[in-house]
Amino acid sequence: MKKFQFPEGLRASFVVGSIALVFLIIGYQTALFVHSAAVVGIASHRDDPDTVFLVAAPEAVDAVQDSKVPAAASNYPAAASKVPGAAEHKAFSQVRRSSGAKTPVGEAVRQNIPRRKVESFRFNPNTVSEEDLQRLGFTPRQAASIVNYRLKGGRFRRKSDFAKSFVVSDSVFRRLEPFIDIPLVDLNLADSAAFDALPGIGGWFAKAMVQYRERLGGYSCPEQLMEIRNFDREKYDGLSDLICVNPANVRPYPLWELPEEQLRRHPHIGPSAHAIVLFRQTFPRSDWTIDKLKANGILTPENADLLSRCIIAPPE
Numbered sequence: 638m639k640k641f642q643f644p645e646g647l648r649a650s651f652v653v654g655s656i657a658l659v660f661l662i663i664g665y666q667t668a669l670f671v672h673s674a675a676v677v678g679i680a681s682h683r684d685d686p687d688t689v690f691l692v693a694a695p696e697a698v699d700a701v702q703d704s705k706v707p708a709a710a711s712n713y714p715a716a717a718s719k720v721p722g723a724a725e726h727k728a729f730s731q732v733r734r735s736s737g738a739k740t741p742v743g744e745a746v747r748q749n750i751p752r753r754k755v756e757s758f759r760f761n762p763n764t765v766s767e768e769d770l771q772r773l774g775f776t777p778r779q780a781a782s783i784v785n786y787r788l789k790g791g792r793f794r795r796k797s798d799f800a801k802s803f804v805v806s807d808s809v810f811r812r813l814e815p816f817i818d819i820p821l822v823d824l825n826l827a828d829s830a831a832f833d834a835l836p837g838i839g840g841w842f843a844k845a846m847v848q849y850r851e852r853l854g855g856y857s858c859p860e861q862l863m864e865i866r867n868f869d870r871e872k873y874d875g876l877s878d879l880i881c882v883n884p885a886n887v888r889p890y891p892l893w894e895l896p897e898e899q900l901r902r903h904p905h906i907g908p909s910a911h912a913i914v915l916f917r918q919t920f921p922r923s924d925w926t927i928d929k930l931k932a933n934g935i936l937t938p939e940n941a942d943l944l945s946r947c948i949i950a951p952p953e
Contacts, residue, residue, distance in 0.1 A: 759818045762793040773813060779804040792834060793819060794879055821881040824856040825888075835876045842868065852904050854890045856882050857948045864904070864943065889950035893917060893925050905944040909935055922952045 755774040762783070765773075770780035782804050793799045796817045800810045822831055824846070832843035842865070849865050850856055859880050863873050892900070892913075900910035912935045917925065927949070931941035 757812060757816050759816050760813075761818050761820065762799045763787060763819065774809060775804065794834075794836065795819065822879055823881055823883050823886055824859060824862070825850065825882060825886040835879060837872050837875045842872075849904070852902055853947065854903070855886075855888045857887055857890075857946055858882055861946060887948055889948045891950045892944075893922075893950070893952040903944075905936075905940040905947075909940070925952045 756772045758773070760769060760773065767777075767780045767784045770783055771777060775783070783802065786802070793802075796814055796819065799805060799817060800807075800814075822835065829840075829843040829847050832838055832846045833840055835843075838846075845865050845868075846862065849861075853861065856862075859877060859882055860873070862868050862880075863870065890903075897910045897914045900906050900913055901908070903910075906913065909930075913930065916930065916933065916935055920929070927936065927941050927945055930936045931938060936944065
């Protein structure tokens with residue numbers, strides 16, 4: 638069977654047409670890309686509010702140069718401030734640059750681009766969603782960067798940590814700072830992982846903080862952390878603004894009700910547990926105070942002072 642072949646002239650026309658079609662498609666895609674980039678450029682240069690520049694008058698430039706004060710052309714305000722009398726003749730005037738070029742096409746494009754609505758509301762940067770970050774004014778790329786930082790183990794412990802993020806500009810941080818809400822770590826509710834995440838803690842101290850809480854029957858004040866061995870003032874000051882003891886989560890220590898074996902576990906009672914039980918059996922309830930325990934030699938002055946930090950349940 639004879640194979641069909643295009644005539645020579647028709648074959649050449651087909652090849653030329655195919656090439657032209659390819660170039661037409663490429664040209665169309667390029668035009669779309671250029672148009673999209675132009676629209677993005679017009680939108681990105683739309684200032685809100687308008688940008689204000691300080692423009693040096695000619696006499697200000699002469700004053701700076703004559704004074705031999707070295708200054709870059711862009712730094713005349715700072716340089717002129719060092720020249721006597723430079724400010725007296727109103728050397729600098731304000732020029733307000735409105736949003737972008739004023740060509741009819743640019744204005745038409747700008748009018749058709751809706752301004753993105755930026756919101757301000759309370760948020761925790763450690764848990765806020767990518768969608769809500771965009772509502773707060775971040776671009777999709779910036780919001781994704783913040784979420785990815787968290788997914789990789791990053792954490793914002795303080796407001797200042799959020800300000801240090803490379804996607805958070807100074808102006809955005811100033812607007813959002815009053816709305817940043819990073820909950821404090823409650824010493825009576827946190828687990829060892831939450832303690833471990835605090836600056837300067839680590840696994841050993843995190844475990845010690847949990848164990849000491851159990852021995853105390855619950856923390857009554859944050860300063861009790863410094864009763865843990867090697868937990869000094871410097872370590873405490875490094876995290877004191879990140880922790881709290883919520884009174885609603887404090888369990889008063891039942892000093893006047895617990896049996897001897899349980900009293901013995903308290904770090905400020907220990908071997909005095911037996912004497913406390915005898916004291917309760919001997920003295921009236923009106924005398925059941927820590928001061929009386931100290932006055933009767935049952936508790937040392939140091940242990941009595943430390944035990945006074947604890948919230949004690951009143952005798953029943």
